Amino acid sequence: MLFAAGCLAILLGITHSILGEVLVFKRLRENSIIPNLTGHKFNLRQIRILWVSWHLVTLFGWALGILLFLLADVNNAPATLITQLKQVIAIAMCGGATLVLLGTKAKHPGWIVLLSIAILVWFT
Template sequence: MNTYFLIAGSLCFLLGFVHSILGEYLIFKSKRRKGQIVPTIGNTDLKGRHLRILWATWHLASFFGWCIGAFLVEIALVQEQWNAEVVSFTVYATAITMFVSSLLVFVATKAKHPGWIVLLLIGILVIVGN
């Protein structure tokens, strides 16, 4: 078992979970009509249809993180059973994705959003685990 990949995959799940929960609470809660799942209360700068796609995209990011986490956990548990080239490609693609995502969040938030640290840590764990 590859402990580095297992920890990185678990962090992907945790980050996605925290991302969705906090986003719902801090960003979208006040933009939703009572009884609705999808927020639709926009304003002059952000129309309802734009808000709906932002909401969907917000949760897509979490879902994609969970999918990457699932790959990493699977590789961690049964790496020997996978084709080495497929594992190598998946590992490097994941590491690059995490490093670029970390940089994007770092720059966009002027390092004020802690998500960049978790993304960077996942990328490092994936590289070290390989």
């Protein structure tokens, strides 16, 4: 059941990002992967952080899906499992930091906190 839940989490993340790109962000970009056009009620900075937040949810959903896969493996030794869980969390936080850093041109401080979490978890 945990493996099935992990598969659903990964599928949800993929669907979430694809639908967001097609239904929300497609009209807000011109020759860029990151939205660069303003909407009727949002300025550019708000659009960019909305895009980052949208995909951050997907990234963290994937990480939770992978964690569920790891927990579903009954042959996983406790020490190995703890190491794997920490690695997935650190990689997800680092990916999130990168997304916020690039998506907001380093203007949102969230990337610093996400990267700090990644470093603390990785080196523990």
